[in-house]
Amino acid sequence: xxxxxLSDIRNRVRDTLNESTALFWTDAxxxxxxxxxxxxxxxxxxxxxxxxxxTTTASTRTIDIYRVKVLxxxxxxxxxxxxxxxxxxxxxLGHLNLNTTIPxxxxxxxxKIGIEPLPDAAYDLNVYVASLPTIEMSADTDEPQIPDEFQxxxxxxxxxxxxxKDGLFQGVADIYNDYIYRLQFIRENIIRRYSDNKYEFKIPxxxxxxSQS
Amino acid sequence: xxxxQDYTGYTEKDTATVLTVAASTITVASLDSDEEVxxxxxxTASYFSEDFEHTLNFECTATTGSEICYLWAMCDTxxxxxxxxxxxxxxxxxxxxxxxxxLLEQNGASGTDDSSAAALSEDTTYYxxxxxxxxVGTYGTLYCYIYTDPSYMTLVDKLTVTLTEKKNFRYLYAVxxxxxxxxxxxxxxxxxxxxxxxxxYTLENMRTRIRDLINESTALFWTDAxxxxxxxxxxxxxxxxxxxxxxxxxxSTTxxxxxxxxxxxxxxxxxxxxxxxxxxLVEILPVQLGRFPFNSTEPQYWFENGLNVxxxxxxxxxxxxxxxxxxxxxxxxxxNPDIPQIPDDFRPLIVLYAYGRALQKEGRFPxxxxxxxIYNNELLYxxxxxxxxxPTDKEGFKHN
Numbered sequence: 001x002x003x004x005x006l007s008d009i010r011n012r013v014r015d016t017l018n019e020s021t022a023l024f025w026t027d028a029x030x031x032x033x034x035x036x037x038x039x040x041x042x043x044x045x046x047x048x049x050x051x052x053x054x055t056t057t058a059s060t061r062t063i064d065i066y067r068v069k070v071l072x073x074x075x076x077x078x079x080x081x082x083x084x085x086x087x088x089x090x091x092x093l094g095h096l097n098l099n100t101t102i103p104x105x106x107x108x109x110x111x112k113i114g115i116e117p118l119p120d121a122a123y124d125l126n127v128y129v130a131s132l133p134t135i136e137m138s139a140d141t142d143e144p145q146i147p148d149e150f151q152x153x154x155x156x157x158x159x160x161x162x163x164x165k166d167g168l169f170q171g172v173a174d175i176y177n178d179y180i181y182r183l184q185f186i187r188e189n190i191i192r193r194y195s196d197n198k199y200e201f202k203i204p205x206x207x208x209x210x211s212q213s
Numbered sequence: 214x215x216x217x218q219d220y221t222g223y224t225e226k227d228t229a230t231v232l233t234v235a236a237s238t239i240t241v242a243s244l245d246s247d248e249e250v251x252x253x254x255x256x257t258a259s260y261f262s263e264d265f266e267h268t269l270n271f272e273c274t275a276t277t278g279s280e281i282c283y284l285w286a287m288c289d290t291x292x293x294x295x296x297x298x299x300x301x302x303x304x305x306x307x308x309x310x311x312x313x314x315x316l317l318e319q320n321g322a323s324g325t326d327d328s329s330a331a332a333l334s335e336d337t338t339y340y341x342x343x344x345x346x347x348x349v350g351t352y353g354t355l356y357c358y359i360y361t362d363p364s365y366m367t368l369v370d371k372l373t374v375t376l377t378e379k380k381n382f383r384y385l386y387a388v389x390x391x392x393x394x395x396x397x398x399x400x401x402x403x404x405x406x407x408x409x410x411x412x413x414y415t416l417e418n419m420r421t422r423i424r425d426l427i428n429e430s431t432a433l434f435w436t437d438a439x440x441x442x443x444x445x446x447x448x449x450x451x452x453x454x455x456x457x458x459x460x461x462x463x464x465s466t467t468x469x470x471x472x473x474x475x476x477x478x479x480x481x482x483x484x485x486x487x488x489x490x491x492x493x494l495v496e497i498l499p500v501q502l503g504r505f506p507f508n509s510t511e512p513q514y515w516f517e518n519g520l521n522v523x524x525x526x527x528x529x530x531x532x533x534x535x536x537x538x539x540x541x542x543x544x545x546x547x548x549n550p551d552i553p554q555i556p557d558d559f560r561p562l563i564v565l566y567a568y569g570r571a572l573q574k575e576g577r578f579p580x581x582x583x584x585x586x587i588y589n590n591e592l593l594y595x596x597x598x599x600x601x602x603x604p605t606d607k608e609g610f611k612h613n
Contacts, residue, residue: 029425035413036422036561043558044594061491062461066364068558069599087605090482090537094492108602109537110459111364111556118491132557135217136410164426164568169580176587 004151007140009034013158025162031137037157038133038144043068045187046130047150054127056103056119062112067129070113074126075103082126088116149190153183218407220387223254224291232388239388239404246281246394251293252387259381261287264347266411266550267385270340270363273309273333273402280400281310285343285407286386293392298324303380306389307343307357307372309333309400316343316357316372320380327372329359340365342412344550345376352376356550364557365412414560417549419444422564427571435571441546447566448542448553453478454589455596456539457559464536466512466528472521477538480522483515484535491535497525558599562592 004012010030014020042048046069054063073085088096088105096105098117103125105116113127133145144151156179163171219236229248233240244250271284283294286306290297294306301322308315312332318325333339340360347353357372358365388404411418420440424430452458456479463486464473483494494515497505507513507526512534514525522536542554553560569585572578 032413032422032425039413040561043561044598046598064362066362066366066557087602089493089602089604090484091493091495092604093484094490107604110461111362111366135408136413138216138410161426164584165428167428167580169583173583 004143005140006031006034006137006142009144009151009154009158010140012155013162016155016159017162025165029165030158030162033158033161034154035136036161037154038137038146040157041150041153041183042130042132042146044183045146045150046071046191047147047187048131048133048145050129050131052127052129054125056115056121056123056125058119058121061114061116061118062109063115063125063127064111065108065113065127065129066111067131069130070106070108070127071130072128073103073106073113074128076124076126077102078124085115085125090114092116147190149186150183153179153186156182216409218254218385218387218409220252220407223252223387225252226250237406240402241282241388241404242401243275243399244280244282244390244401245396246279246295246391246398247396248390249293249392250388250390251291252389253291253384254387255384258289258383260383261345261385262381264345264353265409266342266344266415267407267409268340268342268412269387269404269407270338271309271402271404272338273335273400275399275401276312276335277398277400279311280398281308281391281394282400282402283308283386283389283391284314284404285341286389287382287384288386289383291384294386294389295391296393299393303378305345305355305382306386307341314339314341314357314359314370314372316355316374318355318374318376320377323377325374325377327357327374329370329372331370333359333369337361339369342550342552344415346417346549347379348549350375352379356548358550358552365552366554366556368554412550412552414552414557414563415549416441416444416546416551419560419564419567423567423571426564426568427575435574439574440567440571443567443570444563445542445545446570447563448546448555450566451559451562451592452540452542452555454592455559455600456481457596457600458540458542458555459600460538460540462536462538464522464534466524466530466532466534468528468530471523471525471527472518473524473534474521475536475538476520477540479539480517480536481539482537483512483522484537485512486533486535487511494524494534499523559595562588562595565591 013030074082075085076082085103085106088107090107093116101120103115103123107114160172160175220234220239221236225234227250231242231244284307286294286304288304290302297304298319304319306317313328315326315328340363342358344356345353353376355374355376359369361367361369387407423440462475466473485492485494497514497516499516502525510529512524512532516523565588569581569588572581
């Protein structure tokens with residue numbers, strides 16, 4: 001069994017709460033905090049990434065994408081090179097240069113994506129999304145769906161929620177701040193991405209080595 | 214094991230060979246009403262003895278009229294559901310017939326049901342939540358929530374049956390034919406993703422989460438009615454502050470009238486919908502009216518005034534507009550299984566809001582301030598991260 005499953009996480013929460021078996025905090029309560037924690041990490045870090053295949057419908061601008069966030073969209077032509085679409089806002093509709101009728105721009109709205117120009121046919125798209133966990137952990141051997149490097153954050157989340165019940169609000173503030181700090185740190189390390197820029201590829205124009213005697 | 218059901222572990226009877234059963238999908242091809250078809254699982258006697266919530270989705274792809282397909286059922290006996298009903302067998306079921314979804318409790322010879330008011334569509338995926346709440350009514354109440362999206366934001370209908378007996382069940386059905394019908398009809402489609410998890414952000418489960426935090430597992434100092442009010446207030450507060458409940462409303466101008474009413478908290482964008490290419494309109498302030506060049510009499514600029522949008526130039530005809538608006542929750546949650554309308558990634562914030570407000574009742578104001586400041590920070594972060602839409606700029610395209 002891989003680490004961590006629900007009971008591993010609950011044990012670690014209980015270690016910090018100094019209550020090795022259920023007394024003040026029931027297992028059911030801690031399980032709720034743990035499942036809520038997994039969702040919270042997934043929402044805030046956008047770490048549960050996947051790529052959805054979607055197809056446009058002629059004369060329909062929007063496609064349903066019920067995920068936490070749409071990150072990127074790629075148009076997949078029947079032949080030739082797939083191409084990334086540019087993100088816009090709805091006020092730019094009709095004001096952009098369109099060189100063909102194929103999808104070129106997109107915007108998110110109401111858990112949908114809108115495509116510009118208005119699709120005149122079925123076009124295939126790859127939609128890069130961040131999602132919520134789909135399954136609630138209930139058996140002790142159930143494991144979180146978020147990536148390994150984010151799983152320890154669930155413990156911190158469950159602890160600050162558990163301390164609320166105990167009325168230990170100084171601890172709540174401390175653990176919550178630590179949770180948010182660590183989450184931002186890991187999101188910055190793992191999830192935030194930048195494209196290479198020109199300057200990172202610069203090499204000296206000319207290198208000459210002269211012998212010195 | 215998680216609570217996502219694996220249909221391949223279920224017992225299948227398919228004498229007509231109309232089923233294709235995969236782990237999370239059952240494909241039904243032309244199911245006739247006289248065919249012996251079902252997929253069921255034995256959870257052992259009296260397994261379903263209390264409240265439950267089951268979710269699934271389905272898409273009907275072809276019908277003939279008078280077709281029937283049982284999409285979900287619970288019973289203590291194994292046979293086709295139609296035949297069991299004829300035999301006056303106790304059961305619960307949700308079934309499709311003639312573009313209508315019906316929730317049925319069969320109690321001996323007596324059936325109690327509720328059907329969807331409007332016709333459902335073929336080639337549309339519907340998401341169902343089937344919930345038994347034994348705290349409502351003498352024997353409990355059975356609900357079937359019908360949505361058109363997996364986040365449960367767009368409720369098509371809510372079917373309600375007040376149960377007439379307290380009954381535990383053993384077998385769960387993932388699909389069944391009628392079995393004893395007259396034949397000559399057909400239902401085709403897919404049934405997917407049967408899960409027996411309880412949705413975490415129902416009204417009841419949000420109340421439970423708040424009670425976890427306030428350390429009062431059953432109503433004593435805080436009544437359920439109070440917490441329900443705080444939860445509904447919380448949904449509105451999240452929707453107002455984050456503008457997360459987005460929709461696109463179709464509006465029309467009237468000749469010689471500048472203002473067009475919209476519904477919602479705020480209009481964010483306006484798009485003119487002519488017969489040719491749609492165009493986003495430029496937002497202005499009323500002080501700028503009449504000071505811009507117009508290249509036609511069509512709508513080109515807009516401003517917001519109360520619950521109206523103003524159009525410039527002054528409309529000289531009926532023009533169609535799409536208003537991108539931040540909406541408000543249209544219904545109050547009252548039944549235990551009700552779910553907020555705001556997007557699922559904003560629902561956890563409601564618990565924090567209600568918790569902070571509940572602490573105020575106890576006179577713990579510094580603690581309430583801490584929790585409500587956490588709530589406001591999280592709300593602001595959520596809005597900045599997922600609602601504010603930053604278009605790709607030139608920098609995003611720089612490369613070698």
